Amino acid sequence: GAVVSQHPSWVICKSGTSVKIECRSLDFQATTMFWYRQFPKQSLMLMATSNEGSKATYEQGVEKDKFLINHASLTLSTLTVTSAHPEDSSFYICSATGRTSGNLDTQYFGPGTRLTVL
Amino acid sequence: AQTVTQSQPEMSVQEAETVTLSCTYDTSESNYYLFWYKQPPSRQMILVIRQEAYKQQNATENRFSVNFQKAAKSFSLKISDSQLGDTAMYFCAFMWNNAGNMLTFGGGTRLMVKP
Numbered sequence: 001g002a003v004v005s006q007h008p009s010w011v012i013c014k015s016g017t018s019v020k021i022e023c024r025s026l027d028f029q030a031t032t033m034f035w036y037r038q039f040p041k042q043s044l045m046l047m048a049t050s051n052e053g054s055k056a057t058y059e060q061g062v063e064k065d066k067f068l069i070n071h072a073s074l075t076l077s078t079l080t081v082t083s084a085h086p087e088d089s090s091f092y093i094c095s096a097t098g099r100t101s102g103n104l105d106t107q108y109f110g111p112g113t114r115l116t117v118l
Numbered sequence: 119a120q121t122v123t124q125s126q127p128e129m130s131v132q133e134a135e136t137v138t139l140s141c142t143y144d145t146s147e148s149n150y151y152l153f154w155y156k157q158p159p160s161r162q163m164i165l166v167i168r169q170e171a172y173k174q175q176n177a178t179e180n181r182f183s184v185n186f187q188k189a190a191k192s193f194s195l196k197i198s199d200s201q202l203g204d205t206a207m208y209f210c211a212f213m214w215n216n217a218g219n220m221l222t223f224g225g226g227t228r229l230m231v232k233p
Contacts, residue, residue, distance in 0.1 A: 032219055038161075043209060043223045051218075091161060097219040105151055105213060107221055109163035 001027050004096050006110035013084055014118055021079045021113045023094030030096035033077040034107060035069060038091045050077050074098070084117045091115075120145045120212050124224035131200045132232050138185075139195045139227045141210030151213040152186065152193045153221070158206040166208070169193065197229075205231045 003026040013019050023033060032051050036044040048064075050056040050071035058064045066088075068080040077096075081088055091114050095107040121144045131137035143152070154166040169177045169186050176184050181198045197204055210224040 034220070041228075043225050044163075046220065049218060049220065093161075093163065095163070095221075105215070105219055106153070106165060106168055107213075107219065108165065109155075111160070111162045 002106075002108040003027050004030075004094065004108050004110040006094055006113050008113060009111060010114045010116075012116045012118065015085050016083055019081045019084055019115060021081075021092055021094075021115075023077045023079070023096070023110050025075045025096045025098065025108075028096075028098050029074040030077070030098040031074065032097045033071055034095045034097075035067070035077075035079050036093045036095070038093060038112075040091075044093060047079075081115065084115070086117045089115055089117045120147075120150075120214060120222045122210055122212050122222050122224035124208075124210055124227050126227045127225070128228045128230070130230040130232055131197075133200055133202060135200055136196060136198045137200055137229065139197075139208050139210075139229065141193045141195070141224055143191050143193065143210075143212050143222075143224075145191070145212065145214065147214050147216075149215045151215075152184075153211040153213065154182070154184070154193075154195045155209045155211060156204075156206045157209065157226075158203075163209075167195065200231045202231050202233060205229060 005024045007022045035047045047062045048056045048058045056069035071077040093112045095109040150171045152169045156164045183196045185194045207226045209226045211221045
C-alpha cells in the first residue's frame with residue numbers, strides 16, 4: 001500500500017513553454033501533498049504544500065506564479081512550471097500523506113520527474 | 119526551527135558487514151517522528167524506517183534498525199549484513215506533529231556497498 005505515481009518521469013521542453021507534472025496517490029486518499037525540488041547530489045528542497053481543495057502554501061523564495069500547484073482531488077495534485085527556462089531544469093519529486101493502510105503521519109514519495117528546459 | 123544534521127557525507131562498507139549512519143537533530147518539541155529514507159540511483163525515495171518519539175523501543179525493519187537517543191537528539195541507522203542493493207543516498211528526516219506532516223531533511227549520506 002501507499003503507492004504514489006508521478007507522470008511524466010522525464011520531460012524535455014523548449015524555453016518559454018509550460019510543463020505540467022501529475023502526482024497521484026494510487027491506493028489511498030492524500031489529504032496533503034508536497035512538492036520538492038532536488039539538485040544533483042543534494043537533499044530535497046520543499047517547494048510547496050497543498051491540501052485538497054485549498055490553495056497551496058509556498059516556501060519562501062518559491063515563485064507561486066511560476067510554479068502553479070493544484071490539488072483538486074484526494075488522489076491528484078499537479079505542478080505546472082509556467083514559462084519554463086533552463087534554470088528550472090531539475091528533478092521534481094512529489095509526496096503524499098493521508099489515510100493509508102500504514103501510517104497517517106508518513107510521507108510516501110513518487111518516483112520523480114526530470115525536467116530539462118532547452 | 120528544527121534542523122537535521124548528517125555528519126557523514128559519504129561512507130562505504132563491504133558486502134555482508136554492518137554499517138551505522140549518524141543523524142542528529144535539534145528541536146524543542148517533545149512529540150515528533152523520525153525517519154530514514156533511502157534514495158537509490160533510480161532516485162525513488164523509499165521509506166526505510168520510522169520512529170515515534172514517544173516510543174522508547176528502537177524501531178527495526180529486517181536488516182535495518184535504529185538507535186534512538188531522545189535526550190541526546192540522536193537517531194542513527196544500522197544496516198546489518200549489507201547488500202549491494204543497499205548502495206544509495208540515505209536521508210534522515212524529522213516530522214513535528216503540529217507542522218502539517220512537513221519533513222525536515224538532513225543533507226544525506228552517500229553509502230557505497232562494495233563487493
